[in-house]
Each structure stands twice: as structure tokens, then as C-alpha cells.
Amino acid sequence: MDAITPQPRAAWIAGRAEHGASTFAVTHPCDDTEVATVALPDDDQVERAVASAADAAPILRRAPAHARATALEDVARGLATRADELAELITAESGKPLRWAEVEVAHAVAALRSAAREATRADGELHRLDSDVAGEQRMELVRKRPRGPVLGAVPVHCPLGVAAHTVAAALAVGAPVVLAPDVRAPLAALALGEVLAETDLPEGAYSVLPIEAMKVTARLATDSRFAATYAGATGTTTAVVLADWPDLDGAAQRIAASATQEAGQGAHAVRTVAVDAAVADDFVAALTDAVRAQPTGDPFDPAVSVGPMATAEAAARLAEWLEETTSNGAKLLTGSATEPTLLQGPVAAEPVPGPVLVVSVADSADAAFGLAAGSRTGVFTRDVTLALRASAELAADAVVVGDVPTYRPDSVRATMQEFGVERVTVLTGVPL
Secondary structure, X not given: OOOOOOOOEOEEEOXXXXXXXXXXXXXXXXXXXXXXXXXXXXXXHHHHHHHHHHHHHHHHHHOOHHHHHHHHHHHHHHHHHOHHHHHXXXXXXXXOOHHXXXXXXHHHHHHHHHHHHHHHHHOOXXXXXXXXXXXXXXXXXXXXXXXXXXXXXXXXXXXXXXXXXXXXXXXXXOOOEEEEEEOOOXXXXXXXXXXXXXXXXXXXXXXXXXXXXXXXXXXXXXXXXXXXXXXXXXXXXXXXXXXXXXXXXXXXHHHHHHHHOOOOOOOOOXXXXXXXXXXXXXXXXXXXXXXXXXXXXXXXXXXXXXXXXXXXXXXXXXXXXXXXXHHOOOEEEXXXXXXXXXXXXXXXXXXXXXXXXXXXXXXXXXXXXXXXXXXEEEEEOOOHHHHHHHHHHOOOOEEEEOOXXXXXXXXXXXXXXXXXXXXXXXXXXXXX
């Protein structure tokens, strides 16, 4: 009997599965074993995907909000049904430990469901306005209108989470979306394309194009037909531990897990932590033990928390940064370029992505806040006054008191703000 050669996994061009002239072998980061072969779209297919998105923009913009919400709910349900399969795909292609891949799938489902709820609000909210004319009724109708087609550049370390978040925000505001997953880890995004194919979205509403990251930057990201580009959360995450926090061991465990759980490659991984000098000795000792204790090994093992770096290039950058930083005076408390690592700083340059955490000692709460400059900050304190001061004074977009910042599926609302623009209609003297 003749052997059957599996077909490469197809790309999605304007909602249709298509094969290309060439293929790419996706390999597991731990041992380079082949996971799957995917079809690479050629230039003509990429052009058709982008052109179809531009053509679909006015059609999707006019689609009823309830229809878009239903589609998002259907996609969320489809992903939830395939949760185990998707988690294994994420681990196979990116090396993310299975326990965190399962969390990524759950977050993807939650983001889609959150966007489904937001879609109906985007279609219009009525507000009563004050009028300086006696007896006159004035109402304001605020609608969220899409700016235009959206490009989603999907990174290796979060292959489903970023893809689903992008799709959720784009469809919620009525914008077509072209996903461009890194060709080294495109399988989860392609599976999302399969689920999208089961909805009633118009032709051109979505495409999934496995493509090299450099081509995304050089070609797609500069295409004027895209109104917005999303590639996941940006900025850095930091933490502050103040003297009044009663559970230093607990804080150390939460921070160590955050810093290393995705090999420290996500934007929500804590990169630096500042600790009040009054408790520094005890906390640094607890943090050293917590970082050292993070389970490493086979990412398919449910007990493992820290997997490999997603790419060899990322691992090389991390090793170079560690060598430079320690040679400039940072103290290595535990770890190495291939293990969860803790340095005592401060350090001259911001840590590069990787399972690396830098702890610094501050003489006061104000000094600790100064050392913890980032886009998101966790503040471990029970002092309400200090918590409110942190909220008011830190430059962070999000401050979490008593824990570390994590991805919030309802943050899809903020991404919708990037993809859409508010249109205001004032209704005067219209009976409602």
C-alpha cells in the first residue's frame, strides 16, 4: 500500500484555504524535531489577501453589530471546543510549557467573548445632553467606526493569544483583519483561521498568512491599506515590594513565576523589581530561592513552568546581554543564560526578553517607585496611602496593588480604541 504524504497546512487567503508554491517546516524549539509543514503564501496571494481586506472594509463596517457579536461568540466556542489540541499546538511550535499554553487558550477565548459584548456597545450608545433651550430634547449618539483593515503581526512566543486578541478587537469594531503569524510558529493562528471559516463573515474579512518576520516589517507593515497594526502588548512590567508587605515569600513566588513563566518573553513578564531596604535581605533571599525553584524541563510536562526561548536568535541576544551586564558589575544571584536567572542591580540597560529578573534595593518608597518605571507595575503594600500615591505618581498605564500585572482579556476594549474612532451624532428635537 502506498504511503500517504500529509498535505502542508494551508494558508487562509480572504477566508479560503490555499496552498502555495513553497512550504516551511515548523520545528519544536527544544529539539528541532519537525512538528508540521505549512504552505507559504506567494506574493500574489499576499496581495489578494490585502486587497480583499480593503474591499471588505465597507461591507464589514455596515454589518449589524449583533452579527459581528455572534461571529465572535462562535469563534470563542470553536476555540474552547479545541482547547486541548490548541494548547498542544502552542507548546509544540513555541516551546511554551503546556500549563501556560492552556492559560493562553483560555485567555484567547475570554478575549473573544469580551469583544462580543463590546461589539454591541460599539454600534452606538445614546446619552442625554443638557440644552439651553427650554423644552428642547437633545441626545448624543456615539458610535465606534473602524479606521480600516487591521494587520496582526503574531509573535512566536504568543501564537494564539495575540492572534485571537487582534481578531477580537478588529471584528468588534467592524474591521477586516490580516494575521501574519511568524512562520516559525504559525499553527495556532492557522487553527484560528479554520474556526473563522465556520462563521458567516463576509469574504475578505480575514486572512492568515504565515510569513517571515522581516517580510512583515518590510512589506505589510508599510502598506497604506492597513489603518492599524497590532503585535501584542508593548512596554515593560515592573514590581515594587515595600516594607509593610507581610508575606515576602508569597511576593517572591508571584514575581519569580511572572518573570519566567513564558521564558520571560511576554510584555507582562516582570523584568525588574525594587525592594525597600528595610526588608531587602529577607526578600532577596526569598526571591533567589523562588527563581531557582522554577521548574524547567520538557514543556509538555504539566509540572514544568519555564520552557526554552522561542528562537535561537533570542537565546543568543539574552546570553550576550547577561555577559555584558555581569561584566559591568551586576551581581549574579542564581541562574545562567539557559536557566531562570536573578541579578542584583540596578543595571545600565533594560533586560532583554528572557527568564531574567533584576532586583534593586531602594532606601524609600519614593526611591522604589523611581526604580520601577514601566508600563505596568505591581506594588506589594498594605498601606492605602502608598497604594494611592503609586497609582497617582507612577507613569505606568496599569498599577496592581498586592500582585503582579497579568494579561486581562477585557483589555481588548483598549485595542478597539486603537482600531476605531468615535463618531458623534447630536439629535435635536427628535422624539425618542
